[in-house]
Amino acid sequence: MRISEKFSELKKRDEGALIAYICAGDPTPEGTKEYVTALVRGGADIIELGLPFSDPVADGPTIQAGIERALNGGMTPDIYFRMVGSLKVHIPLVVMTYYNLIFKRGLEKFVKDCASSGISGIIVPDLPAEESGELAGLCEKNEIDLIFLVAPTTTESRMEQILTRGTGFIYLVARLGVTGARSDIAVSTSELIRRVRTDTPKAVGFGISNGRQAAEIISAGADGVIVGSAFVDIIAKGKDVPNKLEALASELKDGIKIAR
Amino acid sequence: MRISEKFSELKKRDEGALIAYICAGDPTPEGTKEYVTALVRGGADIIELGLPFSDPVADGPTIQAGIERALNGGMTPDIYFRMVGSLKVHIPLVVMTYYNLIFKRGLEKFVKDCASSGISGIIVPDLPAEESGELAGLCEKNEIDLIFLVAPTTTESRMEQILTRGTGFIYLVARLGVTGARSDIAVSTSELIRRVRTDTPKAVGFGISNGRQAAEIISAGADGVIVGSAFVDIIAKGKDVPNKLEALASELKDGIKIAR
Amino acid sequence: MKQELKSTKFGKYGGQFVPEVLMPALEELTGQYEKYKEDPVFNEELDYYLRDFAGRPSPLYHAKQLSREYGVKIYLKREDLVHGGAHKLNNTLGQGLLTKYMGKKRIIAETGAGQHGTACAMVGAVFGIKTEVYMGAKDTVRQRMNVYRMELMGTKVIPVKSGSQTLKDAINEAIRDWVANVETTHYMIGSVVGMHPYPTMVRDFQSVIGKEVRTQIMEKEGRFPDSIVACTGGGSNAMGIFHPFIDDDVDLFAVEAGGSGLKATDKEALHSATLCAGEDGVLHGARTKVLQNKYGQILESSSIAAGLDYAGVGPELAYLADIGRIKPRYSLDNEALEAFHDLCRLEGIIPALESSHALAYVKNAAASGELGDVVVINISGRGDKDLETVLGMNK
Amino acid sequence: MKQELKSTKFGKYGGQFVPEVLMPALEELTGQYEKYKEDPVFNEELDYYLRDFAGRPSPLYHAKQLSREYGVKIYLKREDLVHGGAHKLNNTLGQGLLTKYMGKKRIIAETGAGQHGTACAMVGAVFGIKTEVYMGAKDTVRQRMNVYRMELMGTKVIPVKSGSQTLKDAINEAIRDWVANVETTHYMIGSVVGMHPYPTMVRDFQSVIGKEVRTQIMEKEGRFPDSIVACTGGGSNAMGIFHPFIDDDVDLFAVEAGGSGLKATDKEALHSATLCAGEDGVLHGARTKVLQNKYGQILESSSIAAGLDYAGVGPELAYLADIGRIKPRYSLDNEALEAFHDLCRLEGIIPALESSHALAYVKNAAASGELGDVVVINISGRGDKDLETVLGMNK
């Protein structure tokens, strides 16, 4: 399913999207399948599946630890695509990874592997618009969305450039800093939502961990919320993981629904 | 007794002099009295009594250790002169010490203390002729000999200067190096004895430890031999000291006598 | 715009592979750097600090005994005499002054062995700018004295407990900090690595080395050297001495750390010879040669010289190697150690183990004639920091 | 002859109180030194090594932050940047070259903390002369890294087990060695102490410091400083910077190590402030001020700075103090330690604990006006060697 279809569907229901991130292979490839199912049950509309990279500079300690567990569990790009291909879910899946893994696999092969394994979009936190030309072209050809991030620091001229290139949704970085759950929502977030003038759906991430925050984000005008560290935290604790993932997803989705 | 008298006396008997060194107060002031007596019994003609200085640069390890024992035993210049004054010996006594102790006491006071305690001569290994003017004057006034050293390295012009100043005897340093017993006699020794052309008696020191060596030195033309480390070594060992001092003195004196 | 974008690269290498949050800061930094680079007041102040604070110019010393032993005429560029004991200060003085001119209130940096961190601390102290340095937790233990040096100068050292707890992880963590504090903070990268404009800027600040050599060798030899040899970790001392000669007929040798040989497993390389044995990749914001496995995971590198122990290398060096302008070489741990002893014994100069790699290469290559008759070796730093290591190896 | 004899003294201080065996060698050394001192070839070679090997001139650095903190305009003479990390090499290069010109085959030296020994080792290596260094057995343990540095450069370090097993005993032992090997060996004294011609010769070799300051301060201030402040152990860095100003209207402060206060027992002084608290005596070949008890036994001195920890002082300083040309002062251990931290924090320069005594005195005295408006402090060495000590004190 393409991301735009998902957002159209939600729009019809006047509902925001819950985009859930977990790291593939954390702690094992088998576990991931189970967790994805749980997130879907809880109401996730899109799932970002991290493909772990050894040096994740855009991630905070929680997700770093998840990535380390996944690498120690043996996750590789080959296993990743096989596993994704075997998933039976009917919502869009997005791969989140760092550019070197794409580069090393070969841009074309990587995009084709995405397409054939059923991935709808690609997020590369260390690939700014300037460096994205070739990958963007390949994504277009293979009908895969290349999702860009915008940050509070993004200037107007860069914003324009990014909004022209980005497809699927625009990933709004709620605050300066790396990924990781926090308890408050920055004022800058609403301002950023206002500044991103586009028809492409806007999803806000970095630091969201509960239903109340999710509701605030949607009320501020976002089309979706992205939650990662809060889920990875549950996996890290390792107790009753599927149920807890499902429960958190429900809570977040409820918050999102209330907001409209 | 003045040193010159002693040498005249020996000359009459066609006999070389045995000059024995020990460090005063090693290991106690009382011990020294006993050891002096033993040396006299063994045949010492002159006794050099070291007044211990904290930094004895001209001495080797054996005598350094003796000096350290003496200082730890509480020896001071005051005690030294009291002890020397109380000695009942009828041979010349010579003080051997470093210049700072003389300087600190005051040159005049030091020389007078020597005179009144019965000391006949002064040896200062770190006082070359150039620096000795004031002390030499005081010694002359107080009828005390100031004994100078000459070494294999001493040049002809320095030799002249030293021979003019030195009284009592001339201390010939048998070899380059510090005090300390050695088993062989350097060739340079005989050469040095030849080079020192003077009527003042010549005594050779540094490295003599047995009768055979003593005999060689006298045969080579010296008027006396100076032995220190070999005696200090006996004191260091601490067993049956007076007898052993006496025995070594006899052996040395015998060697000296045979040589003529 | 096209023009500017283009200049972020050296051929296909370089670029700005960083989170969007940082892009405006890089734009600002590039702009400010380009402005002050030409500013006479800035340059005068920088020259002043290089001279009076850092002690430049550093001598170019004709090492007679070493020349005789190695069989080629050797000049040593004495960066070991620069304040702090290495070339690192040339760069941090430049960036520190830039930080001051840009009005940023805080400096962050990464450090491996602590040499760059110490150079940052010096600059933080002298310019009165709050300085925090990320350092792998393992390195903080191994290089305790450098931690203490930084702290004495008022710098906060932050141990990094993630990953392999070494330089790579310290860089990751510094980038994370910068992402969070980019508006107030300058990130002071310690070599010609990372995203544009760092490789260019650090090279320019380090070029004072090569500029001095140009004058000095003309005075001494009346001509340029046949070759210049420099050890290469990130590549800043190498680019610093190479760059001013780039258009001249001088052979340039970049000597990497061969560790215990150019082998690697799926996770670790036994060396740090990125130009010699790495493959194209993207690390720490730049496309360059990288030590990586077949999937693109970055390997843990290894070297007896902490300052060379890095899985990447400056993108300009990757480019210059590709076009044949520089010659990538390597020396093994034990070869470097031997050359270290040679210089101590023959010239009374204790070189850094990093610099000893350059010496070792000259020792090996002199006979082949490859180096010509007159060679300049960059002694990038002094070896006092390495005594414990060498003492350990000799036991 | 009279004339020559006279010149062995500074007023009543100095002279040659040594065993007769050494007198001819001292005569020879004096003659050779006087000859080569004026020899253009010798001087050119010395200048060459000072520049290309040692890294001279060392900068004169205006320490702005420290000036603000201490309330007086401060320039730092940066001997910490000299090869080896201290002013010591100025002297050993001079004497090393003289050894070469005299054709002696072996160098011996004493060392306390190991700084002078290291400087000897450097010179032994670069001139290819066999070098052996006496060092108190206690010091070889305390300063293990300096022992290792010397050994790396091919110097044999001989631990001295007699007496207090520290510097004083190392000197005694070196003199003993010289007495035994005077024909082939040059004894390289590390400060302006000992018998003539050493105090004069070492002063002359160290005068390069003050000569540079004359030029540098004229460039920067257009006039001479009001005062110059230098730490004083034996006094070589002090005489080196003072001597070229001796006829000028510049106040000269010799700052000694006050330890934990100017007290002493019959065996030990709690300090090393020989000019401030010593009495006339004869030590190591010269009449000078000495720390001694009432009988003339030399005391064990003490200081946080190993390089100042000596019971004697150069005879010329004793003379200059007597005639009022230099002002003897002292700083306590804890004052020096505080000043050490000041310079690290404010200027990014880690000074030797020795040099920190000079800093501490300026900190104390600036307010009194005694130092005038512009003061030059001799930073005689860098403090990397002292990190363990400071780390220990701060615990």
Ligand SMILES: Cc1ncc(COP(=O)(O)O)c(C=O)c1O
């Ligand atoms: C003395 C020395 N040389 C070389 C290097 C390597 O860095 P680069 O390759 O950037 O010169 C370092 C890094 O710390 C260093 O300390």
Ligand SMILES: Cc1ncc(COP(=O)(O)O)c(C=O)c1O
């Ligand atoms: C850095 C430093 N400063 C000063 C001194 C004291 O020596 P002097 O008084 O001869 O300069 C030493 C001696 O080792 C030293 O290492």
